[in-house]
Amino acid sequence: MPKPPPPSPFEDSPPPAPLRVVVADDNPVVRAGLTALLSGREDITVVAEAADGREAYTAAHLHRPDVVLLDVRMPGVDGIEALPHLVRLAPVMMLTYSGESEIVREALRRGAGGYLVHGEFTVDELVAAVRDIRRGRPHFTPTAAAALLAHLQESAGSAGSAGAHDENTSTPPVSASIEKVLSQLQPSVGQSSSARSRFRLSAREAEIMDLIASGMTNQQIAATCFISEKTVKNHINRIFAKLHSTSRTEATAKWRGER
DSSP: OOOOOOOOOOOOOOOOEOOOOOOOSSSSHHHHHHHHHHHHHEEEEEEEEEHHHHHHHHHHHHHHHHHEEEEEEEOOSSSHHHHHHHHTOOEEEEEESSHHHHHHHHHTTOSSSSETTTTOOOOOHHHHHHHHTTOOEEOOOHHHHHHHHHHHHHHHHHHHHHHHTTTTHHHHHHHHHHHHHHSSSSSSSSSSHHHHHHHHHHHHHHHHHHHHTTTOHHHHHHHHTTTTTTHHHHHHHHHHHHHOOOSHHHHHHHHHHHO
C-alpha cells in the first residue's frame, strides 16, 4: 500500500483570528452603527455591546476582547470610572463626543491607549486605530492631541522652572516631548484623505462617503451622524456630483481608487 505524500511546505497558513472588539456606548444607535462598521471588516468582529461601564466590564471579563471602545459619558458607571478596571483586561480606546482637556488627560492617566472624538476621524482611520491599539500604538484625533500636547507643554514648562534653581536638574526640551507624541499619532494622510482632496469633498462629505463605501444605508448614516435622512440625501447628491457618479457602486469605486 503506497504511503501518503508528506505534507507540503507550501500549504497556505490559516488566516489569523479576527480582532475581537467590545463596543460600549449608552446610545443604542451609535453602538449599532459602530458594530455595523467594524463587523464589515474581515479581520474584525464585535463580540459584545455595552450600555455603560459596568456592562463593559462584564462583557470584557466574559469575552476577553482584543480592544474595548469606550464612551465617556454613560449613566451608572461612566467610562472614566470603568477605565482602570477595563485596562486590566484589554487595551481601551476612548470613542466619544467629550473632547474637554480635563477628560482627555484623566482618561490617559487612567490607562486609555487612545482617544478619538466623534466627527474628527474617517471610517478608515477608525478601523486603523482599532487595529493599532491592539499593537500598543496610540491614536488621537486633533482635539485630544491638542489637549495632550498642551499638558506636555505645561508639564515641561513647570519642570523647567523648578529645575532652573538646580544646576544638577536636567529637563528635556519641550519640543522633544511633543515630537515623541506626534510620532505616535495616527497618520493624517491616508487613502480617504487623498481622495477627499482629489474630489474636493468637505470633511462631512468625506465622512458620509466613507459610510457609503462601508455599505451603510441612508438611515444608518443618518443615525450614525445624528442628522436627518433628508440631509444625508442632500450630501449624497453633492458627493455624486463631485465624483461624477450616478450610483453608490460607481462612487465607491472612484473613492477607493478602483476607477
